[in-house]
Amino acid sequence: MxxxxxxxxxxxxxxxxxxxxxxxxxxxxxxxxxxxxxxxxxxxxxxxxxxxxxxxxxxxxxxxxxxxxxxxxxxxxxxxxxxxxxxxxxxxxxxxxxxxxxxxxxxRLHGILGSEAWPTLSESEKGRVLAEIGRTIAEVQAVPPGDLAAIEPTWPDFIARQVEGCIERHRRQGLAPNLLADLDELLQQVPSVVPLDAPPVILTGEWIPENFLLAETDGRWHLAALIDFGDVMTGWREYDLLGPSAFMCAGLPGRVASLMRGYGLGPNALDAAMRRRLLTLMLLHRASDVRHIDIDGWEARVGRLVDLENVVWPADGGR
Known part of the structure; x- marks a missing residue:
């Protein structure tokens, strides 16, 4: 023993x-x-x-x-x-x-931790890796959830729990008062914005550079491996677009377009309704903390909370 x-x-x-x-x-x-x-x-x-x-x-x-x-x-x-x-x-x-x-x-899989390699990549390399990440998210979600469907909480229970503690969480994190004032209205719209009854897919919840490896082959950087599946659950598929959107795309239309294209979305898929869903899910994410959004100076670009959706997912980011 x-x-x-x-x-x-x-x-x-x-x-x-x-x-x-x-x-x-x-x-x-x-x-x-x-x-x-x-x-x-x-x-x-x-x-x-x-x-x-x-x-x-x-x-x-x-x-x-x-x-x-x-x-x-x-x-x-x-x-x-x-x-x-x-x-x-x-x-x-x-x-x-x-x-x-x-x-x-x-x-043990070989490669360089994404958080170490990502800052060194050129803009074209970042676009290529984001497309590979989008493709791989889609591959994961194409696999039937199997035993993972039994993992608690269920998607509707998860959303209900996140809504309940959302305002206090963001207040505690120091969300600007003018943005915090908009949060209650946004949360009231959750039932009509976030799909609760759609067939659930596998969600890792954390497609962030700390959870994958990158490698360079023949002068081209690529997604080399996925690691860390401790927070996997099942639910609405777009939830897994949040990590790369907030921490890798930097609010740049080309990067956003690469991610969405890799994920399999057409040029017009990232419409106003999808951006509102993504913003709502970002604020409800179990690790949500808008202070850490990796977009320089985003606070100065928003007067209301809903303005953030066009900063993170610019209107032309799907084209």
Whole structure:
């Protein structure tokens, strides 16, 4: 038996994870039990859970009891999507559960973390990668949800919960008063704007540079791998366009057009109704914080909250 610690809350886990002496012996014990060599252990700093590389060949991801739902989501997603996409995802090597803790050992994919590589790409390369991201989002959503459809919350329950806490969340984050004043009206329109009964598709919720790898082949940068599926759920398909829109497109029409084209949308699909849906979903996203939208000076370009939809998704961005 492997001795797992008792972790009371997120803060305690963050503190425990930050000190390798706390978990080094535990990682070695899990590796031995899984017949995996662990002579070299390399921790990764990003992510919610403890993630370490073992001998540059596999990744161990360790989930404390408070994040068990992420283990369930990631394991189900890796099982379901394996070899069904044009872009590689990790393959499961071993898994286990004990004392409320869970772990996955998976193959290590090669490439450069998107958050490191993206700033170095030229504008044409960024457009090409965004098109590949759009295509891959569509590929994921073409796979029937299977067991993922049972993951809670359901899409209608998720939206209801996000609506309930939306105003307080954005007030706490410091949304400008003039924009916060518009939020209540926007939320009242949610039932008529956000599809709640459409057939749900797989949503990773986080198509952001920290969750994929890029690589350069023959002088061309491309999407090399997808990683991190701990927040997967099912729901309305456009939700997964939010990450690349807010953190990669920079409000530039060409980039937005590349993303939408890769996703399979025609030149006129990004109309006023779609931009309103996307804005509403962005404010309801489980990680929503408009302070982090990666568009320089966007605050000076909006007088009302609804103006933000044309900043993030310019009217000619679908053409």
């Amino acid at each position: 492997i001795a797992f610690p008792v972790i009371a809350d997120k803060q305690a886990f963050t503190s425990w994870r930050s000190a390798p002496n706390n978990w080094h012996a535990l990682v070695n014990a899990i590796a031995r039990a899984s017949n995996v060599v662990s002579d070299e252990i390399t921790p990764f700093q990003t992510g919610t859970n403890l993630v370490v590389g073992l001998n540059d060949s596999v990744i161990l991801k360790l989930f404390p009891p408070i994040y068990r739902s992420q283990f369930i989501s990631e394991r189900a997603t890796l099982r379901l999507l394996g070899e069904k996409l044009s872009v590689p995802i990790p393959q499961l090597v071993a898994e286990g559960e004990q004392s409320g803790w869970s772990y996955l050992i998976m193959t």
